[in-house]
Amino acid sequence: MKHLNKLFVAVAMFMGLSSQAQDSNNPWAISFGTNAVDTRVSAASSVQDQFSQYFNVNDYWNILPSVSYISVAKHVGGNFSFGVTGSVNRIKRWVEPRVTDPGDYTVINPGDLSYYAADGVIKYSIGGAFGWKYIDPSVHVGGGYTSMGKASYGTANGGLGLTFWFTEMVGLSFQSTYKYSFDNDSRIPEQNVPSHMQHFAGLTFKFGGKDTDGDGIYDKDDACPEVAGLKQFNGCPDTDGDGIVDGSDSCPDVAGLAEFQGCPDTDADGIADKDDACPEVAGPKSLNGCPDADGDGIADKSDKCPDVKGPKENGGCPWPDTDGDGVLDKDDKCVDVKGTVANNGCPEISEEQVNKLNAYAKTILFNSGKSTFQQQTYPVLQSIAAILKEYPSSNFSIEGHTDSDGKDAANQKLSEDRAAAVKNYLIENGIAASRLTSAGFGETKPIDTNKTKAGKANNRRVEVKLVK
Template identity: 55%
Template sequence: MKNLSRLLFAMLLVLVCSNVNAQDKNNPWQISIGANAVDFYPVGEDQPRGEWFDEFFNATDHWNILPSLSTISVSKYVGSGLTFGVAGSLNKISKFGDDEDGMYSDASYYGIDGTIKYNFLQGTTIDPFIGVGGGYTWVDEIGAGTVNGTVGTNVWFTENIGLTLQMAYKHSFEDYLYSHFQHTAGISIRFGGADTDGDGIYDKDDACPHEPGLKEFDGCPDTDGDGIQDSKDDCPNEAGLAEFNGCPDTDGDGISDKDDACPTVAGIAALNGCPDADGDGVADGDDKCPNEAGPAANSGCPWPDTDGDGVLDKDDKCPDTPGTVANNGCPELSEAVQKSLNAYAKTILFDTGKATIKSHSAEVLQNIIDILKEYPHAKFTVEGHTDSVGSAASNLKLSDARALSVKEYLTGHGVEEFRLSAKGYGETKPIDTNKTSAGRRNNRRVEINLVKE
């Protein structure tokens, strides 16, 4: 018996110590520890017992009380005023009604019971309840199941600690275990409040109960860890400064990154945080001459861009013709123009087996010259090709001669010689089959292709 009492006390310590942070007034868990009294007398049965509730408070003659810790219970709030609990108790039986013969003499009593309780006045100092349940009780080695009815009250001294007074009637299912009353008094502790977001702060104290947060922000998060809670942080996912409402200023120019058009380079407020190295009022990123002051109308440069192609006249090889930066201000040959060039080149006619150009190809050649002059800084290669008729050596020689013949014609009619080169490939690069006359005709051709530098 003494060892069981110690065991109950040890169980209580473990449960309480594991929940010392309880704070919620509606905390769902409750532990009660105390003493119990077992009374076999006022149960409405024959001698040596009395009628129902006869001498109900005659503790001296009828109550069996163990002078030590003898009961412990744990219950869980399940909603709508209902709790479910499990209790364990022990006692020593030496009083059985008016039995002077001593039916029991220091008999051991053990009970374990489960109870569903309904609390009438939740959140009040006086908290009465009723309950119903069942359990199993042993007196010495005699044990049987019981159905139990319970009535009692909690008296809360603080939000979490109170006194519980309870009496239960236990009706035995077996004749060999007598029905009886069991009275309990003990100290109760409530704990284990709801923490929906699992951040260690109970919902009633959590300003953000559905988002894990920090204690210093009443349970609200600070995602970027900059000491400013997310709800007050204009940049909640980037660590920043309080003066910018939690937003960073990476370049330290006094303009927060979210408002800074150049967040990684220190600049001035007038240009949304972008620098102006030459002080001409044009941000360096838009200034074509960032180190030389110039008017905004001239993109910050002291030199003009006559053709407006983004390349200053001093660097523009075609200052009067719009071009591209990649081509030094000159126009770039498009794929369509390239196809047009080769369409013309394929119609250049030569004398059979020779490299001499037939006179009526002059118009075609002039069209080619006109195109080349539109791109005065572009370089081209004139390529000659043949079909597979004849020896490869003779075909290579003929293609080389025809390519050179076309080059000489073009340079002789106004195209700068440095812009052209010539090369023959013979029959090595056919574009059609050599098995048909139409295919061989397509393979006998001249191509003029752009040289990409």
């Protein structure tokens, strides 16, 4: 018990220096068991001889039949770990080479020397490198401090190990370590610490793995470490049990289909309920899942005439044709008057009416040399305006002409002003300005001779022309 107390004090001191990890799941490991010390290895004259009687337990090994070592380790990353080991023993078999025969040995009892060792170990897991689950061979190096009786010296260590894992966290460990002592001048008990082999056998327990949500999956492997989940989903939950993890499930509380990211499609129209404006009635995707009974491209719920095809612009109802002229009201510029398709539903002015307009136009009288009207002309202008109002979709050009008296430039301007005066009168009396244009041609387009008074009177005229 006295030896064990010293052992635990040494281990506690080294635990304070340890700051690495045992493996990627459980960050810590503790091992304890029995150890054996073999001093023969440094007495041999060759490497072959050193290991020729490696398992000669009865002749050379010093074994303390109790828990005589404890080791604590933590992993540094990859397949490496760092640990500290404290061990105790009693040296009853001290091996000395025979002076007369260097190839032979003699074993003496040095007086039950007490043995204490504290060692730091860097271990590389070969099993971890190959992904072996139950068998884990390893290599290790390190150094430490060993006492045999009154002598104490530092050592450089290296060796091999093997662990058989019964479970993820419990295993049976074996390890052999060659300890090269920096005190190799002689082999005198109580004065020297010779190089030696130390063997360990014991149980290893890994612990410290973090599973925040308690779902049996370590946080490092858990894609959802704070929410309990399923192993097949790397620790993430599937609340609705549809086989799609909540993080990828657009409807995590309602079972659905993978093709809809976990959302249901109640009416089986190929549109997930969350995107379906009519989730209980099948409908096309183009209408967000709502039906269209009349096939006019407008969902029934928005169609004012769900059983009759009609355009969207009219709420799904067909356009009316009030005047029955074959031109729908929406396109009919004369909704209440029958017209022609060619004239946008308005009646087309006849040649007879155009002739009538020009007959009126020839009677328009202006004050001499001016663009103002004589008083008796106003009824004529009103008659022209009345005819134009009957044909609201027809456009007209007002053209002014003069005789040859006077200068050309003056005649040109006078013809333009008189045509413009007629146009302005018609606009002021309800004719849309967009329907009218005016132009003057002066004396350039006579229709009679300018050599007679009557001919000149005919040439001084206004004409109204239909613009097609």
